[in-house]
Amino acid sequence: MTDVTSSKSSRRPHHWRHDLIELAALFTAVVVADTIAKTIVKGPDGPYLLVFSAIALAATAGFHTWWARRHSHAPPVADRDTATEQITPGASERAAGAESTISPGAASETVLWRMRTTVDDAPGSLASLCAVLARHHVDILTLQTHPLTEGTVDEFLLRAPGALPAEVLAREIGLAGGRDTWTERADAHDLVDTPTRVLGLAARTALDAAELPLALRQLLGRCTLHSVPAVSLTGRPTGEQPPVEGVLEETLMKLRDPSGGTLLIERPYLPFTPTEFARARALVELDARLGPRVPRSQDVLTLPEGNEITVRRADQRDLAAARAMHDRCSARTLNLRYHGPVGDADRYLDHLLSPRFGRTLAVQTASGRLVALGHLLWDGDETEVALLVEDDWQRRGIGSELLGRLVAMAEETGCESVYAVTQSSNTGMVAAMRALNLPLDYQIEEGTLVITARLSSGPRRSEPSPQQARRSER
Numbered sequence: 001m002t003d004v005t006s007s008k009s010s011r012r013p014h015h016w017r018h019d020l021i022e023l024a025a026l027f028t029a030v031v032v033a034d035t036i037a038k039t040i041v042k043g044p045d046g047p048y049l050l051v052f053s054a055i056a057l058a059a060t061a062g063f064h065t066w067w068a069r070r071h072s073h074a075p076p077v078a079d080r081d082t083a084t085e086q087i088t089p090g091a092s093e094r095a096a097g098a099e100s101t102i103s104p105g106a107a108s109e110t111v112l113w114r115m116r117t118t119v120d121d122a123p124g125s126l127a128s129l130c131a132v133l134a135r136h137h138v139d140i141l142t143l144q145t146h147p148l149t150e151g152t153v154d155e156f157l158l159r160a161p162g163a164l165p166a167e168v169l170a171r172e173i174g175l176a177g178g179r180d181t182w183t184e185r186a187d188a189h190d191l192v193d194t195p196t197r198v199l200g201l202a203a204r205t206a207l208d209a210a211e212l213p214l215a216l217r218q219l220l221g222r223c224t225l226h227s228v229p230a231v232s233l234t235g236r237p238t239g240e241q242p243p244v245e246g247v248l249e250e251t252l253m254k255l256r257d258p259s260g261g262t263l264l265i266e267r268p269y270l271p272f273t274p275t276e277f278a279r280a281r282a283l284v285e286l287d288a289r290l291g292p293r294v295p296r297s298q299d300v301l302t303l304p305e306g307n308e309i310t311v312r313r314a315d316q317r318d319l320a321a322a323r324a325m326h327d328r329c330s331a332r333t334l335n336l337r338y339h340g341p342v343g344d345a346d347r348y349l350d351h352l353l354s355p356r357f358g359r360t361l362a363v364q365t366a367s368g369r370l371v372a373l374g375h376l377l378w379d380g381d382e383t384e385v386a387l388l389v390e391d392d393w394q395r396r397g398i399g400s401e402l403l404g405r406l407v408a409m410a411e412e413t414g415c416e417s418v419y420a421v422t423q424s425s426n427t428g429m430v431a432a433m434r435a436l437n438l439p440l441d442y443q444i445e446e447g448t449l450v451i452t453a454r455l456s457s458g459p460r461r462s463e464p465s466p467q468q469a470r471r472s473e474r
Contacts, residue, residue, distance in 0.1 A: 109162035112141075112186035115169070116155045116270065117178035118148070126154065128176040136172065137161055144194060146273035153273050154178075157190055182270055184221075198279060205287055208295055209259075209315070210355035212287045213378050214413050216265060216280055223267040224381055227356045230260040246284075248277045255281060258288030259356050292316070294355065303396050307365070311405065314362035314373065316353045321370040322362075323349060330391050336426045337388045339448070352377070358384075359409055361402055363393075374402030376409050376418075383415045387429065400432045407436060411455050419452040 119125040133140060139159040146153035160169065166183045173181050192200075201215040213225050231237055242262055247254040253265040253272055263284065265272075298312035314322075323346055326334065334345045352375050353360055363372035372389040385406045387399050410418050422429045424447060433440060433451045441452040 110139075110159045111162050112188075112190065113158045113160055113166065113169070113183055114155070114186045114190060115158055115173070115181065115183045116153060117173050117181040118151050118153050119177055119179075121147070121150075121152045125152075125177055129154065129173060129178060132172045132176045133158070136164055136169065138164070138169070141191065142193060144275075146275040148273065157186060202283065202286060205283055206290055207293070208355070209287060209290075209293050210359045212283065213263075213356065215283055216263075218414075219279060219283065220265065220267060220272070220276055221270070223265055225378070226264045226266075227257060227378075228262045228264060229351065230262075246277070246281050248272060248274065253277060253280060255284050257356060258284065259292075259354060261356075292355075301401065303398075305396075309366075309371070309398070310364050311401070312362055312364070314353060314360040315355055316350060318360075318362055318370065319349055319353060321364075322353065322373060325370045325373070325388075325390055328390055328392075329388070333388070333391055333394075336423055336429075337386065339421065339423070352386075359406075361405055363389075363398055363402065372398050372402060374399075374406050376406045383410050383418045385410070385418045385420050387432070394428065399428060400435055403432045404436065407438075407453065407455065415455060417452055417454045419450055422449050422451070423447055424449045 117129070119129065130140065133156075138161075140156055141159055142157040144155040146155065170181045170183055198219065201211075201219055204211040205215045213227065217223055217225055228239070230241065239262075242254040242256050244256060246256065250271045251266060251268050253263075255263040255265070257263050265280065292315060294313040294315050296312075298310050301309050301311060303309060326345055326349070338345050338348060351357060352373075358375055358377035360376075361374040362370055363374075364370050371393045372387070374388075375384075375386040377384040377386065385403060387402055389399050389402075407418060420429060420433060424430075424444060426449070430449070430451065433453060436453055438453040438455065441454070443450040443452075
């Protein structure tokens with residue numbers, strides 16, 4: 001700031017003519033005063049000359065005041081404005097926002113866009129982009145920079161006129177030096193600044209191990225996440241684990257899963273940046289340091305016949321109780337649930353109870369026996385719901401209660417739909433899906449029925465069932 005001000009001062013011309021005029025006026029006033037004094041002393045018209053001298057002095061003082069105000073030594077107004085523009089950081093960004101806000105030609109309807117483009121890491125590259133956005137009345141709401149080995153990725157959240165097509169915006173950005181430009185419609189959730197959003201995702205991950213896959217998907221945008229266990233269900237190794245620091249390959253991340261195996265994150269439409277890779281790795285490291293954890297809240301419900309049951313979250317620590325429930329279930333019940341050989345049912349439990357693959361709700365009796373399990377499973381971009389209720393506890397509303405809670409969880413995590421895979425003869429599962437009062441799609445192939453419930457167009461979970469008596473937290 002000091003350099004700019006001093007350079008401006010050094011270019012100002014010295015006003016020596018003003019000083020010369022003032023000095024001449026002073027000598028003139030002295031000579032006139034001396035002449036008048038001698039005349040007054042020697043002449044008979046002394047009083048008249050004295051009055052005329054007073055008038056002349058007053059006129060001279062008035063002229064000097066007018067001259068000083070008109071030719072001040074202060075820098076011109078234009079110079080001060082120019083200096084302020086040069087030393088104010090972010091002037092071009094704010095100018096873009098101001099023009100888009102006050103321009104009379106801007107459209108009244110606006111939309112939010114996320115835009116990412118790569119520019120050369122050189123002075124003025126960002127200013128060129130801002131000038132283009134200002135010319136099209138686009139307001140910059142947030143800006144992130146992702147340094148690369150060559151160049152920089154600039155990510156914007158923009159408020160643009162509704163009549164401005166995305167392809168026009170991308171073309172103009174390309175002419176201003178941007179390359180590999182990508183645009184996507186945004187919504188109000190994107191208005192949260194990045195540090196706040198990352199802290200919120202970290203807090204959710206710290207409270208619940210099942211939140212890690214969801215946090216990674218929300219952090220990185222539309223991406224597909226697969227958790228590959230170190231050992232398959234048949235006991236065979238699935239492949240080598242990635243190094244501790246992880247691997248970044250353009251549109252693919254490989255991170256070591258703290259629970260064993262590998263987390264594969266793909267985003268084919270947009271390469272990952274080193275900054276995004278570092279954030280994802282930090283979330284995974286947080287999950288590894290905290291270890292296994294699930295929320296301890298639980299609900300106590302009263303069934304119509306008067307028996308009390310408890311609904312709570314479950315994880316791999318409930319493996320022994322879940323296997324004991326399998327032993328009490330009939331072959332038909334297990335076949336309807338797992339769609340395969342009954343002898344393989346136990347091998348699925350360790351996978352199903354892992355928080356890395358989804359969330360599990362367990363129902364236990366007052367004596368502590370596990371009698372039902374409900375699973376909400378992350379399946380890439382989709383979400384599956386599955387139920388298993390012990391034979392002696394079926395047709396008491398337990399399955400519908402679990403399904404309603406699982407759907408509510410899916411809505412909270414932003415899922416647009418859930419699907420259930422069952423058999424057409426499983427009337428209990430079909431009835432439970434219909435009781436959700438959501439739009440349903442049915443697909444039947446060789447006796448296998450896939451029912452998909454669309455959540456975004458339907459109401460949220462209905463009111464609690466009348467069977468619920470009280471809720472407790474421990």
